[in-house]
Amino acid sequence: MLKTVIVGASGYTGAELTRMVHQHPSLELVGLYVSANSADAGKPISDLHGWLKGQVDAPLQPLKDVSEVGKKADVVLLATAHEVSHDIAPLFLEQQCTVMDLSGAFRVKGDNFYPDYYGFEHQHGEWLDKAVYGLAEWNEAEIAQADLVAVPGCYPTASQLALKPLIEAGLLDGKQWPVINAVSGVSGAGRKASMANSFCEVSLNAYGIFSHRHQPEISAHLGQDVIFTPHLGNFKRGILATITAKLADGVTEAQVSEALENAYGDTPLVRALGVNQSAKLQSVQQTGYCDIGWSVQGQHVILTSAIDNLLKGAASQAMQCINIRFGFSPLTAIV
Ligand SMILES: NC(=O)C1=CN([C@@H]2O[C@H](COP(=O)(O)OP(=O)(O)OC[C@H]3O[C@@H](n4cnc5c(N)ncnc54)[C@H](OP(=O)(O)O)[C@@H]3O)[C@@H](O)[C@H]2O)C=CC1
Ligand SMILES: CC(=O)N[C@@H](CCC(=O)OP(=O)(O)O)C(=O)O
Structure with missing residues (x-):
């Protein structure tokens, strides 16, 4: 079982990821995280997304120490804003986690792209270079080797x-x-x-x-x-x-x-x-x-x-990438 953490779990794509990780026979959901000062910290995720009631009632936890959380995870799913993913993905990668990022923080290599279109200067050029674009049907060979997958928009x-x-x-x-x-x-x-x-x-x-x-x-x-x-x-x-x-x-x-x-x-x-x-x-x-x-x-x-x-455009494409990356059957937890 791969220990799996979802950051941004209370959001729309995070909730879809939560359902799929819960259903996946080879993934163990070990943590659902929101921001350190989130108003939702401590609440069961199913209080926010009622359709999860009885399936996943685990509490949302405040993300305080990224490295500590990284130590207990094999796979990290980031369903967070671009700037947040940009800052925390490298910290999880340093802990040898495999990271699937749903944001745009690692999708496009190219001078001025991040200042022009995202309003920030990219600080992690090395990870940007290594990131693999997770268009699942077209990039399977690269996804299978990736430490960091940038799931397409x-x-x-x-x-x-x-x-x-x-x-x-x-x-x-x-x-x-x-x-x-x-x-x-x-x-x-x-x-x-x-x-x-x-x-x-x-x-x-x-x-x-x-x-x-x-x-x-x-x-x-x-x-x-x-x-x-x-x-x-x-x-x-x-x-x-x-x-x-x-x-x-x-x-x-x-x-x-x-x-x-x-x-x-x-x-x-x-x-x-x-x-x-x-x-x-x-x-x-x-x-x-x-x-x-x-x-x-x-x-x-x-x-x-x-x-x-929320699915092929984000969460289920991330799950396709996990299935490719770890050699699981391609439709696991998706269909
Ligand atoms: N919605 C969509 O259709 C698609 C979205 N995406 C991308 O996926 C990502 C998530 O999108 P979406 O689910 O719509 O977003 P939401 O706004 O619905 O959810 C964002 C989540 O991130 C949490 N969060 C905010 N700040 C932090 C932080 N500093 N640390 C940890 N958690 C934090 C929020 O909780 P809280 O604020 O309580 O901390 C919430 O759980 C974004 O990058 C988006 O661009 C990609 C493709 C499609
Ligand atoms: C309706 C709406 O507002 N849609 C979003 C796109 C969401 C998406 O694909 O996500 P990324 O931000 O991860 O690229 C927008 O236009 O900004």
Whole structure:
């Protein structure tokens, strides 16, 4: 049994991780942590997330001494804000823990990326270099060796899973940037209260136009510039990305279908729905699946990609990475 700690356990992705670790036959949940001065310290996690009642009623503990907590853990899941993960991941790594970080703190290597998009100067360049990007279906060999996995963002997961097969097969016109419009449920912003996410304020609107940090994350890992526009929708969970791209000269619908079906023929958690099919949220909410549909007309392809932002976009992708890293059966605790 691998001793497993979750930091940020009271948050939305932390609670999903708690459920999955509890269900995993080879992981032992040894600690659920929140910040040192959290108002929730001492409360059973099931007081905050009632659906866990009777499954996991362990108390949330204040994270005071990271190194001491690291000494009792084999695996650490960080469901914390970027700045927090940035500061504490290296301390757990120094204790020989394997760290899965759900934040953006170790996802993108590149000068000025962190000051420009996250507002801080990265202090742990060595770990940033070593971190492996946890896009599970595409990075399996590297994840299997990693000490630190940077689990991709929710929009980048939905977007890359749809575009990558076409880019890898050389089917896109590289000069025309794919255009990604994606709508997310409000849980994407986390559990902490804010005006933008309060019930009466949430509408359907674009945000982060030309400036969202997921645009460079997607571009860096696809090796292809993109236009990315996120939208906030008035529903709780799920992301639907609708992506328009130009095909290279002479590329046919059959080639597009072949690329997607080949890429995902053996990947149970990514379902290539087929040509002229359209992915929908209802089919993926509360699941670890990504559904992808596509249509071709002339030189353009429109792809739709749907995930649950808290699961395939965060917690269940982290669990996929654990299963890969430790050689467990791929769907353990996910399906
Ligand atoms: N929500 C989503 O759809 C996705 C989120 N992510 C990323 O995953 C991470 C977690 O997101 P999410 O679950 O939404 O966040 P939440 O805001 O819901 O939860 C954050 C958690 O971190 C805890 N926390 C805050 N400060 C500290 C600290 N200094 N030390 C330890 N714990 C702390 C909070 O508890 P308390 O404040 O009481 O201490 C809470 O448990 C973020 O980096 C986010 O960007 C990635 C993909 C998708
Ligand atoms: C609706 C909403 O606010 N979504 C979040 C994305 C959450 C996510 O993927 O997480 P990372 O921050 O870990 O990249 C946002 O746009 O900031």
